[in-house]
Amino acid sequence: MxxxxxxxGTPLEGEITIxxxxxxxxxxxxxxxLTREPLRLDNVPKLMDVRTMTQLLERMGVAVRMPGAAALxxxxxxxxxxxxxxxxVRTMRASVLVLGPLLARCGEARVALPxxxxxxxxxxxxxxKGLEAMGADIHIDHGDMIxxxxxxxxxxxxxxxxxxxxxxxxxxxxxxAEGTTVIENAAREPEIADLAACLNAMGARIRGAGxxxxxxxxxxxxxxxxxxxxxxxxxxGTYLAAVTAAGGRVRxxxxxxxxxxxxxxxxxxxxxxxxxxxxxxxxxxHGRPRAVDVxxxxxxxxxxxxxxxxxxxxxxxxxxxxxxxTIFENRFMHALELQRLGADITIEGNTAVVRGVxxxxxxxxMATDLRASASLVIAGLVAQGETLIDRIYHLDRGYEALxxxxxxxxxxxxxxx
Numbered sequence: 001m002x003x004x005x006x007x008x009g010t011p012l013e014g015e016i017t018i019x020x021x022x023x024x025x026x027x028x029x030x031x032x033x034l035t036r037e038p039l040r041l042d043n044v045p046k047l048m049d050v051r052t053m054t055q056l057l058e059r060m061g062v063a064v065r066m067p068g069a070a071a072l073x074x075x076x077x078x079x080x081x082x083x084x085x086x087x088x089v090r091t092m093r094a095s096v097l098v099l100g101p102l103l104a105r106c107g108e109a110r111v112a113l114p115x116x117x118x119x120x121x122x123x124x125x126x127x128x129k130g131l132e133a134m135g136a137d138i139h140i141d142h143g144d145m146i147x148x149x150x151x152x153x154x155x156x157x158x159x160x161x162x163x164x165x166x167x168x169x170x171x172x173x174x175x176x177a178e179g180t181t182v183i184e185n186a187a188r189e190p191e192i193a194d195l196a197a198c199l200n201a202m203g204a205r206i207r208g209a210g211x212x213x214x215x216x217x218x219x220x221x222x223x224x225x226x227x228x229x230x231x232x233x234x235x236x237g238t239y240l241a242a243v244t245a246a247g248g249r250v251r252x253x254x255x256x257x258x259x260x261x262x263x264x265x266x267x268x269x270x271x272x273x274x275x276x277x278x279x280x281x282x283x284x285x286h287g288r289p290r291a292v293d294v295x296x297x298x299x300x301x302x303x304x305x306x307x308x309x310x311x312x313x314x315x316x317x318x319x320x321x322x323x324x325x326t327i328f329e330n331r332f333m334h335a336l337e338l339q340r341l342g343a344d345i346t347i348e349g350n351t352a353v354v355r356g357v358x359x360x361x362x363x364x365x366m367a368t369d370l371r372a373s374a375s376l377v378i379a380g381l382v383a384q385g386e387t388l389i390d391r392i393y394h395l396d397r398g399y400e401a402l403x404x405x406x407x408x409x410x411x412x413x414x415x416x417x
Contacts, residue, residue, distance in 0.1 A: 004389040004403065006380030007412035008362060011248035014409045018236050018254045019045040019400040020070065020229035024191040026094040027168045028198050028227065029053050032062060032074035033101035034175060035202060037224030040073045044229055045400040048393065049092050056088045056095055060102075075224075079106055086112035086143060092397075096124055097165055099147060100173030103136055109147045113140070126166035130157045134170075134177055154179030154218055162187050162298040167214065168195055174216035175204040183214040189299040190259040194230040201225040231279075233259040234305045235399060238374045240264075240283055241309040242406075244272045245316060246381045249284045250409055257281050262302040266292050266310060270317065291319035291356050296326050308334050308375035315343035316382050317356040324351045334372035337365040341379050341387065362387040367394045374399065381411055388416075 020043035030053070032039040044050060054064050054072070061080030065073040082102040089095040093114040102109035114124065128138050128145070134157075136149040154177050157170060167187040172195075174181035186192070188210055196209030202225045205217035236255045243250045244267050257264070257276035264274055264281075270289040275282040291314050296304040304327035314321040315338055325331045332352055335345045340363045344355040362385030367373035373395040380387030389395075392415075395402055403413045 001390065002392055003416045004377070004392045004395070005414050005416050006377065006387045006389070008360075008381050008383040008385065008387060010246070010381075010410055010412060012243050012246050012250050012381075012406075012409040012411060013248045015251040015253060016239065016405045016408055018231045018252055019043075021045075021191060021194070021232035022047055022049055022398050023164075023234070024194040025050060025229045026053050027097045027165075027172070027191070027195045028229065029057065029072070029074060030097040030101050031172055031195065031199055031202070032057065033060070033076050033079065033098060034105055034172060035222040035224060036077045038073055038075045039202070039224050040067070040071065040226040042068070042071050042226070042228040044070050044072050045232065046070070047398060047400055048396045049094065049398065052088060052092050053094065056084055056098065059088070060098075082106040082108055083110040084112055089114050094165065096127065097169055097172070099127060099145065100131065100169035103131060103147050103149055104152055104173045104176040107149055107151065109145070111145045111147070113143055113145065126159055126161065126163045127169045130159070130166065130170040130183070131173060133157050134173065134181065152177035154181040156182045157184065159183065159185040164189050164192065167192055171196065171206065171209070171214060171216060172199065174218060175199055175206070175222060177216075177218040179218055181216045181218065183216070184212065186212050186214045187298060188212060190230060190233065190256070198225065198227040201227060231256040234303065234371075236260060236281065237263040237303070237306045238309050238378075238399070239405070240267055240272070240274070240281065241306070241313050242378045242381055243283045244270050244285050244289050245313045245378050247285050247287070248409070250282075252281045252283070254279060255281045262300060263306055266294065266302065270313060289313055289317045291317040291321035291354070293322045295324040298327070304328060304331065305371050307331060308371040309378055311335070311345075311352060311354060312338060312375035312378040314354040314356060315345070315379060316358070316360060319356055321354045321356070322351060323354060326350065333368040334375045337368070337372070337376055338379055340365050341383050343379070359384055361385060364388045364390065367391045370394045370398045377402070
């Protein structure tokens with residue numbers, strides 16, 4: 001099993017380019033199921049999750065080509081098997097996003113209940129509730145969701161809680177439904193707006209994506225298009241947090257600063273000097289950061305996917321910070337690993353109290369989920385000595401060429417088997 005060795009203590013200097021967003025690419029790939037015509041995607045990151053989604057779609061009969069280094073062309077002229085088996089779904093919760101498109105296009109779907117990171121229950125009840133409101137019949141059989149509908153009908157759907165994948169699944173299903181669907185209390189993440197932009201280019205009629213009310217007027221069929229995946233705001237935030245913790249001066253090219261307001265505010269509060277351009281971010285940091293309190297919330301609040309990175313930053317900050325996790329109940333597992341590096345963290349329910357120490361000490365640690373892995377990388381960059389991170393397959397799910405990008409900034413990072 002591969003590991004990541006980090007020799008800490010080096011400030012980060014230079015320029016890197018941000019990759020396309022994993023959380024935008026995956027649902028947009030699923031949108032290919034809605035049309036017989038080709039869907040070409042540019043700025044697709046090379047990640048394990050993208051490979052898993054490609055395997056899942058190919059299993060259904062989707063033809064997938066790679067016409068360029070960061071490009072995919074998907075053509076679902078026919079869907080041979082509208083099912084998603086557990087052996088593929090269990091490693092990636094985003095696999096549930098095939099449910100809505102399959103039901104809308106084929107009138108049936110069999111999708112295993114999803115897995116993914118062990119950070120919380122993350123139920124799919126909102127997906128099921130919305131599709132049933134649109135006329136689907138759904139039941140659970142031996143761990144699979146069995147769904148059928150002659151043709152989905154437009155409906156008014158009020159989400160009980162804000163869910164990104166739920167909003168995306170229902171939005172895709174509604175594009176081919178009869179009549180108009182209104183999703184209230186919808187998630188507002190930029191990735192949802194990116195999916196809607198792609199769907200509208202395919203001929204869908206979606207208004208309000210990115211707000212809490214999304215209106216979809218169903219159409220008879222969708223066509224193909226070419227779409228460029230938006231930049232990854234979580235990757236961007238991770239590198240920004242790394243510079244704030246380790247110090248230095250870095251330019252992030254190909255970024256989308258307007259999707260990062262909450263993160264940029266917190267890093268400025270920690271002492272970083274940040275200049276945001278139209279498609280780039282310059283950050284400069286000298287000295288020890290200041291402790292910053294964090295409370296996660298649905299977008300446009302502070303992203304739960306950035307909580308672990310800010311907690312790592314707080315471990316070496318001046319002062320005491322309170323980090324509150326409101327989205328996922330198990331998302332402090334990285335705290336135990338950070339304690340192995342000398343961090344002073346106390347967990348009280350959904351809150352972590354972090355008392356900053358002057359320095360961390362390198363040690364062997366283990367990644368427990370995708371963003372926890374990123375927090376250990378940040379801690380390793382500032383720790384004295386060597387930090388060896390095990391189970392980095394989590395990192396490969398969400399960070400493209402991490403060691404190469406950090407190496408370009410002067411960090412001493414290497415992958416070991």
